[in-house]
Amino acid sequence: MFGKIILSCLLIISFSFGMSKDEIKSEMSNKIDKVLIILKDSKLNKDKKTEEIITIMNSLFDYTLMSRLSLGRTWSEINDKQKNDFVKLFTQKLKNSYVDKLNLYTDELVEILGTEQPKTNRIVLKTQLVGKEDKYNIDYKFYEKNSDNWLIYDVNLLGVSIIQTYRQQFAGFLKDKTFEDLMANLTTIQNNTK
Template identity: 40%
Template sequence: MKIFKFLTILSLFCISLFGLDKDEIKQNVSIKINEALEILAKKEIDEDTKLNNLFKIFDPMFDYKQMAKISLGKRFNSLSKEEQDEFSKAFEIKLKNSYIDKIKSYSGEKIHIKDANEPQPRRYFLNGELISDGKSYEFVFKFYDAKERGWLIYDIDIIGVSIMQTYRSQFADMLESADFTTLMAKLNESSQK
């Protein structure tokens, strides 16, 4: 689905250079989304340059290791430090590579940041919507307090579906009949496509 792909791309490019204070999140997300949309709309910039610019601006706002940990669930803690690092890096590459070829799908969609709520003391959910062809699609950027690193994104819900829970379910199914080495081989294989 084009909208799902576009929202996922945008979720990877949404904030600023460093971890934020909680009261800065909403304003900075709005500013950076507008900057991202301007970059995506520039036809004179090739796709590789667009991606490099977007990742350079937004990468530090995502806690890829926390995302990897969530996606693997309890099994993450049973891995050695080296395996955790290996999985985290492979998972980050998979996340990024799965959206790189979808940059072409941008066709002028609009994004509006709406409101925020704090379901728990160290959680901050920023709600927004994407408008495409007159239809509205809801999404939520989920932040957590990473202490000295500021508030970082650990998950995104798109149209009510958690990206991390989707991966968690896929990995759990795979690990029912395979081991960590097989999972890593499949992760690395999908990242090279």
């Protein structure tokens, strides 16, 4: 069940280009539809599906902000090179976890329920992954990076924040280990997924 929910995160792999506030619902709906078509295409292998999905979704996520939020206060304690290196590894970690879930797709649908604006610079796009037996809520959290340019910085799956989950994991790891140990661990994980 949770694997199928994580699959929906494939809909948000990206770099930082963003969209306007008025485009969020329609653009996400359009991109989700394109991703579902790719996932249903039995002529494409997993690698090709991954490549095409990343191409479609390459403009929605702010991985730098996600990296900073997931690392917590340690972010302010490291230098610019360490920050850049961490962003690269963390981005790859997220992408690898999404790609690993590709083979779990079994013809689910994604419904766009609407948007909420809890703050002037925050918008939540509420969606549901609809399976044959259950529905799972997935909230995409956008922030306004600059004048009417909105990017995703977190996703809630069943009420659980992806970024908060990583932040807790990293904080636990760093209690008795160094930032260099964390980077080595992330590098090992990345090398083992190649």
